[in-house]
Amino acid sequence: MVARAVFTPDPNEVIGTAERRLFGSFVEHIGRCVYGGIYDPENPFSDKEGFRSDVVEMVKELGVSVVRYPGGNFVSGYRWEDGVGPLEERPVRLDLAWRSVESNAFGLGEFMKWSKRVGVEPMIALNLGTRGIQEALDLLEYCNHPGGTRLSDLRKSHGHKEPFRIRTWCLGNELDGPWQIGHKNASEYGRLAAETARAMRMFDPALELVACGSSGSGMPTFGSWERTVLDHAFEEVDLISAHSYFEEIEGDRFSFLSSAVDLSRTIEKMISIADQAAAAKRSTKKLGISFDEWNVWYLSRYLEANHSAEWRSTPRLCEDEFTVVDGVVVGSLLMALLRHCDRVRIACLAQLVNAIAPIHCEPDSHAWRQTTFFPFSLTARHAVGCVLAATPVSPVKESKLYGEVPMIDALATHDPERRTLAVFVVNRSSERGSFTLNLGGFRGFGVIEVKSLFDEDSEATNSNSDPNRVMPRTLNRRGGDQGIEVDLPPVSWTMIRLAGRIR
Numbered sequence: 001m002v003a004r005a006v007f008t009p010d011p012n013e014v015i016g017t018a019e020r021r022l023f024g025s026f027v028e029h030i031g032r033c034v035y036g037g038i039y040d041p042e043n044p045f046s047d048k049e050g051f052r053s054d055v056v057e058m059v060k061e062l063g064v065s066v067v068r069y070p071g072g073n074f075v076s077g078y079r080w081e082d083g084v085g086p087l088e089e090r091p092v093r094l095d096l097a098w099r100s101v102e103s104n105a106f107g108l109g110e111f112m113k114w115s116k117r118v119g120v121e122p123m124i125a126l127n128l129g130t131r132g133i134q135e136a137l138d139l140l141e142y143c144n145h146p147g148g149t150r151l152s153d154l155r156k157s158h159g160h161k162e163p164f165r166i167r168t169w170c171l172g173n174e175l176d177g178p179w180q181i182g183h184k185n186a187s188e189y190g191r192l193a194a195e196t197a198r199a200m201r202m203f204d205p206a207l208e209l210v211a212c213g214s215s216g217s218g219m220p221t222f223g224s225w226e227r228t229v230l231d232h233a234f235e236e237v238d239l240i241s242a243h244s245y246f247e248e249i250e251g252d253r254f255s256f257l258s259s260a261v262d263l264s265r266t267i268e269k270m271i272s273i274a275d276q277a278a279a280a281k282r283s284t285k286k287l288g289i290s291f292d293e294w295n296v297w298y299l300s301r302y303l304e305a306n307h308s309a310e311w312r313s314t315p316r317l318c319e320d321e322f323t324v325v326d327g328v329v330v331g332s333l334l335m336a337l338l339r340h341c342d343r344v345r346i347a348c349l350a351q352l353v354n355a356i357a358p359i360h361c362e363p364d365s366h367a368w369r370q371t372t373f374f375p376f377s378l379t380a381r382h383a384v385g386c387v388l389a390a391t392p393v394s395p396v397k398e399s400k401l402y403g404e405v406p407m408i409d410a411l412a413t414h415d416p417e418r419r420t421l422a423v424f425v426v427n428r429s430s431e432r433g434s435f436t437l438n439l440g441g442f443r444g445f446g447v448i449e450v451k452s453l454f455d456e457d458s459e460a461t462n463s464n465s466d467p468n469r470v471m472p473r474t475l476n477r478r479g480g481d482q483g484i485e486v487d488l489p490p491v492s493w494t495m496i497r498l499a500g501r502i503r
């Protein structure tokens, strides 16, 4: 049966602004994300600095704004000093997190150059697993102090005259996870995060600091971890992190397609915990959320894979090939993040290249776009201005994991200055859908384009041999000034772009 949804966006009902930092990503020293991904000095596709030029161009096209680095699990055993200075002096180390051999040929300086090249803002994660306050302060001095001290002069001697001026710092990574090197309980971490933040603010009160939230809403620590951490660190930090990964489990496609419901609930629970912490401290501060790891990730495949006991450099890890369904889920997760733009201030698609990534490359061929690339790049480019509060009237369906979920969901952004309206629509149904967009509040707006990610084979993927197998396609629409109707393909993510006549 065709699901019919009606959507009536109202320009006066606004949630907040679609900030660019919601379109962030993440580069970790994992598998072939850094080495053989963004950095591959011997490769003919690379420039003189060793950066893969095809990847650089694709990252720009993706529309990424901020990039978190260098981990992830990796950072909790990382010594930043290993990755700076003359290449020949950098030590080769074991990376326990991903059982890899780390050459340290790529480090902070290379990352800063690469960030500049692609035009993204860096967001640096500190090691609060095996290290502590002093090493965090040393790194801060190396990065942000102009000169005249041991560590700032060391940076200069490494060829970086100007300070990096890194504003946003993550105080560790997923420290409630028992897999994390230097795993801690909430009080241990909360104290360390608060004291590290206090010391860092003695250097620069304007830094933006992110405390670790729990590593996932499915963790037994979720909720209590945040409460305890904020009890210690609420006043010292600006944001608390959230991480969520989704995969289809046991063929339960509808729950998988409803992952955005879970993401939204996670955000709402975290807001409520942050606001309780504020109330307990008689504070009016609205703590932000940094959703600095989110994506579809076939974690079960990674865990089941028979990983070699050997120590390897740049092993192929987490190189998920994403299907059309995965792309549709990523599009709907972005809609959920935008819907919470009043509190989610940063969001990072984890990750960027090769490992759990929208961009894939092999040594001997041009990089290609995975299915998940398209909803991200289209949303990053066109979700501009105000995020509107409207939700569609849609039939619901019972999902195994999340109860009743709308078959069709939609979200609109409106830029009053440029008079543009973008509507993002997900059809979770395995049947066609009918979508009516009422334009009562947007008189004189006309459609520019309707682009949709779908396929007759929802398992279709792009690959090295067929890099353009899946691409967004143009859909027809009916109607005019009052509203339009679009027939939504089964399991699809669609963007409808409109503009108003210039007055």
Ligand code: AHR
Binding pocket: 028, 071, 072, 073, 074, 173, 174, 215, 293, 350, 351, 356
């Ligand atoms: O993104 C892959 C891993 O997922 C990260 O290293 C870690 O933070 C999370 O568990």
